[in-house]
Amino acid sequence: MPRPESVFETAPAPRVPHASTHAPPTREEGLARLARFVPLAGSAYAASRNEDRGPQNRDNVSTLSPYIRHRLVSEREVLAATLAAHSLEDAEKFVQEVLWRTYWKGWLEQRPAVRNRYDARLAQDMRALEADLSLRRRFEEAVEGRTGIEGYDDWARELVETGYLHNHARMWFSSIWIFTLRLPWALGADFFHRHLLDGDPASNTLSWRWTAGLQTQGKTYLARRDNISRYTLGRFSPDGLSGSAEPLVDAPPPPAAGIPAADAPRAVDAALLLTEEDLTPEQWHLGAIRPKAILLAHAAASRSPWPSSVPVLAFTEGALGDAGRRASAHLGVPAERVALTPQALTDAARRLGVGALVTGYAPVGPAADALHRARPSLADAGVVLLRLRRSLDERAWPYATRGFFAFRKAIPDLLAAEGLVAPGTAA
Ligand SMILES: Cc1cc2nc3c(=O)[nH]c(=O)nc-3n(C[C@H](O)[C@H](O)[C@H](O)COP(=O)(O)OP(=O)(O)OC[C@H]3O[C@@H](n4cnc5c(N)ncnc54)[C@H](O)[C@@H]3O)c2cc1C
Structure with missing residues (x-):
C-alpha cells in the first residue's frame, strides 16, 4: 500500500504562521482542555456546537481534536470524564461526536481500498494541475483565500494560520470547494490534511467523500448562505454559492472486509x-x-x-x-x-x-x-x-460496517462494555 511518489515538482511551499496561535502539543494541555470543557459537554454543547463563532471564541466546542487524534488524550478518557459529569442522555451529542472518529477509523480499516483510490485520484489531480494552467490558478486562489467568497477565504487563511477549523466551517468549506469552485475533491482533502493539526486519514478523507455524495451515496452537503449567516452569528453571508449539489460519481466502496487482527502481548x-x-x-x-x-x-x-x-x-x-x-x-x-x-x-x-x-x-x-x-x-x-x-476500538470497529446511524445504536452497549455506563443505560 505505499503511497505514490510526489508527482508534482512545483509543490506549494509550506506557509509559516505565527507561532503563538498554537497550543502546546502536550498531554497536560489536552487534559486541561478536557477539564475546562467537561462542564459544557452536556446540553450546552448540544444547543450551541454548530455555531462557528470565530477563532477568538471557541468555548462552545472542545478544540480537543489535535489531542485526541494523536492520543495525547484517549477517546476513552474523554468519554469517562464526560460521563462522570453528565448522564448519557444529557451528553449524548458530545459522546456521539467523539465516537464519530472511532466510527470513521473502523469503516476505513475494513475498506483500505477506499484510501488507495483516494491516493490514486490525488496523484491524477496533481498531474492535472501541471497540465491545466487555468485549473492551477483557480486552485491557488482557493488555497490562498483569494476567491472573493466571503467566509470561504477567511476559513482558508484560518486553516493555514491556526491548523484548526470548526466542524461547520469544514462542511461549508468542502461544499464550496466541490460545488461552487468546482475543484477536484481530493485536492481539497489534501489541502486539509496538510494543514490540520488533527489531520486524520479516516475522518478527513471520509468526511470529504460525505460532502461530495460518495460516502452516503447520492446524498451531498450543500452550503447555503442563510445557514452560514445564522451559524457564524452574522459574521459571513456569502453571495454566489452554488444552489445545487449534484453527487459526484465513483465506484461504490467494497463491502466491509472485517477488522484485521491485532497482536496479543507476550513475554519478550x-x-x-x-x-x-x-x-x-x-x-x-x-x-x-x-x-x-x-x-x-x-x-x-x-x-x-x-x-x-x-x-x-x-x-x-x-x-x-x-x-x-x-x-x-x-x-x-x-x-x-x-x-x-x-x-x-x-x-x-x-x-x-x-x-x-x-x-x-x-x-x-x-x-x-x-x-x-x-x-x-x-x-x-x-x-x-x-x-x-485499545479495547474501545476492538469493540467498536466491527460495528462500523454501514452508516453511522446503525453504529450509533450500539453506543450504549459499547459504553457499558467499557465500564463507562451501567448495563442497560439508554441514551
Ligand atoms: C470535510 C471535513 C474534514 C474533517 N477532517 C477531520 C480531520 O482530518 N481530523 C479530525 O479529527 N476531524 C476531522 N473532521 C471532523 C470534525 O470537524 C473535527 O473533529 C472537529 O471539528 C474538531 O473540533 P473539536 O475538537 O472542537 O470538536 P468537538 O465538537 O468538541 O468534538 C469533540 C471531539 O469529537 C470528535 N469529532 C467531532 N466531530 C467529528 C466528526 N465529524 N468526525 C470525526 N470526529 C469528530 C473529535 O475528536 C473532537 O475533538 C472533519 C470534518 C469535515 C466536515
Missing part, C-alpha cells in the same frame, strides 16, 4: 515504538512484555505527496517528545528518536537487543504504511512487530 524484551497514532503508552496493557527502551517515530511528513505544513510537523514532533518524556519516566527506560523506515527500525531493534517492537495499533494511514514496509526487514532480523489495539 521489547522496545515500545511510539507513533502519532497513540501517544499515551502509560495506558497500554503490556502484560508480560518487558520494555527495554522507547523509540519515537512519526510519518506526518507523508500525509501528502506535498509537504505537510510547518505547524503540523511541529505539533507531531512536540507531541512525540512529550510522550517520550512521560513514557520514559513511567517505565524507567530511555527514549530515542528514530526514522520510521525499515532500515532505521531494524538497526535500532538490533542495537537494543530486543525481540519485539511494540506499538499502538496504527489504523489505515501513513504510519500503518511505514510499519507494513518495515515488517519483512524486522522479521529477517528476528524481531516481531506487536500492534496493540
